[in-house]
Amino acid sequence: MLAEIIAVGSEMLTPHRQDTNSLYLTAGLNDLGVSVAFKTIVGDNRKHLTAAIRIALNRSDIVLLSGGLGPTEDDLTRECVGEALQLELRRDETLLQSLAQRFAARNMAMPANNARQADVLAGATILPNTNGSAPGQWLDTTFEGFRKLVILLPGPPKELKPLFDNDCKARLAATLPANHLARRMLRMALIPESQVDARTAPIYQQFPDVETTILAGHAEIQLHFLCVKPTLAEAEARVDAVLDLVAAEMGDDIFSFNGESLEEVVLLMLGVRNHTLSVAESCTGGWLGERLTAVPNSSRVFLGGAIAYSDRSKTALADVPAYLLEEHGAVSEPVARALAEGIRRRTGSTLGLSVTGIAGPAIARGPDAAKPVGLVYIALTDGEDTQVRQLHITGDRERVRLWCTQHALEMLRHFLQ
């Protein structure tokens, strides 16, 4: 069973916009044991779109189209699918009335063009769209003697996603051979992809029926395992088997077995250990706080902190003694230590975490002038002991800053374990 996704819209043929719906649709199709063999992106052009649909019908069993269902002259998906399959469009009176009601509810007259959104392909099932005006359509049909499923979905993700989940997945499952899928995921920070691959490939290669994907990015490695079997128990047994062996190999480097982010894991552990946290950030300028506070309910354990960007703010907000800054420079072991200890005392948290470093590209001034870009100190204190780590992070400003936040969260996670 091969699927093809056609994303319709001229904006996705510019340098500015990309089709992202297909990632969501691919995950859903994979869950049903269906692979995506082709993706096509085509503009709002009748000739191009009709030809692309014919090509898809020729080479794929399931064709999903996203976009081109709006009310304007440019929205051609209905017409082009009809032309490719030689099916007529009929205006559906019930749909027309509900469209008119949408406009009436807003005290607006419905523009004549909008009636096109009530056009339905002969034989299609209407998939009602509760988040927009364009309904989806489901066609179980034949093309040149072969059975084909053709699914028309609206382009806006907040309309497409619920329509696909609620109206298409169960229909697809009922049509396809029974398959059960199990997925697992491991997340690791800071470790190089090549090292993860070298250590885990001898394990996952013994599981040819488990699809293993290693993804690297954002200072993190993800290992995805996926297995499709006739029963769920079989599929789960296989992914769990490979996961257990990989987990034993990678040990503490794994921060998440269930998909949680590093900040979620750390916040959870702080709660379990009855700790509260404050931060003092120099080169990261608030990014560590931003990551932690992006998680709902982080206020239970995260108290806040200092964006200690200037020397004066280090003193004024985290009580770093001025002589330390003068003697050692802001990027130094003693200042990292003083920042963590100072912010902990100031906010009354049980733990204090600090980051100070040279993110570049500008050369630092004063006592830090001779220090290289990428030199970073991270300190963590619980009021009794203070650990300080010196790091050398390569890359540009954004990478140095991101890796600083990642190292700081990992230092905290290892402390809490």
Add this chain to the structure above:
Amino acid sequence: MLAEIIAVGSEMLTPHRQDTNSLYLTAGLNDLGVSVAFKTIVGDNRKHLTAAIRIALNRSDIVLLSGGLGPTEDDLTRECVGEALQLELRRDETLLQSLAQRFAARNMAMPANNARQADVLAGATILPNTNGSAPGQWLDTTFEGFRKLVILLPGPPKELKPLFDNDCKARLAATLPANHLARRMLRMALIPESQVDARTAPIYQQFPDVETTILAGHAEIQLHFLCVKPTLAEAEARVDAVLDLVAAEMGDDIFSFNGESLEEVVLLMLGVRNHTLSVAESCTGGWLGERLTAVPNSSRVFLGGAIAYSDRSKTALADVPAYLLEEHGAVSEPVARALAEGIRRRTGSTLGLSVTGIAGPAIARGPDAAKPVGLVYIALTDGEDTQVRQLHITGDRERVRLWCTQHALEMLRHFLQ
């Protein structure tokens, strides 16, 4: 002249990875006056790829392929282009030697498979790759009697981009009719896309030879203007004409005419006006500081601030009197004012900017319990006057927090103007 981009690689048919090279290639092709009509994404599958290349040769004049030039059995682009065009592959001795040298330089033996990277299509020009082992190939050929340009590029962006820029653009320009392109861009924050479109469409529609694109996202609207003419002067005159009229219509809502980000504009204006800034962030938890410090040299005007997430940290770091928090709650006009004024005094900056609000989804406690999610106060002080704005921001936690940072930066920008 129609172009098609084929991205080759099974990983781009998973839910995890997306083709991004095509955005870069599209921008480059557009610069030469060439539109992209189709994008195809296909896996490392000989039958699928060969068929996709034939389809592209049928419908497009220029076919760019990215990926599939590596040394492994899965890397099939050379073979499949050869099959589609019925061209032979010949092993190039010079390439083979330079591949062997690459390995020798690292004291490694070259695996036999790697010799495949020296295979060149009959009639192709080799495009040397200084950033990797797989060279590109340029074919000026015919398919069923029509002239076709077929360009094979390596998949890794850091190899593809310089190869395309240095070895393909000039060749393409020499092949295509002479065209000159001018681009302009305007950026606006906070204003709804529909309002921008309603106000500017009557203007840009008078310029049918200028391609206008409105992009909305990340609490920002971008207006892109693009014009292709036989001379650069003509193209520039047209984009400048539409830009001037749109700028007059949108006025102060425009924060950038040259592509700078809102934080870059604000930092620049702070420097020009001899101001320094500090921030006190409650619900944004450091995001405002993160955005400002992402810009190199922001330390010249940005001094730092407080992540005033808990009540105690508001008092300890920004001197907010405890009775204000008790009487009015943390999300209130008096607390926003006290945060801005307190952080300004504490850090010695000339301006203080604060954000406090309810980002949700959890219900706030204490004196804030009855306040709705999305209620936000932003305050800006210069030590003499303090302005406070009350806002109601809709959407989820991430949207409320992003729009808070955007409103705060816009408030500062308008003050500095």
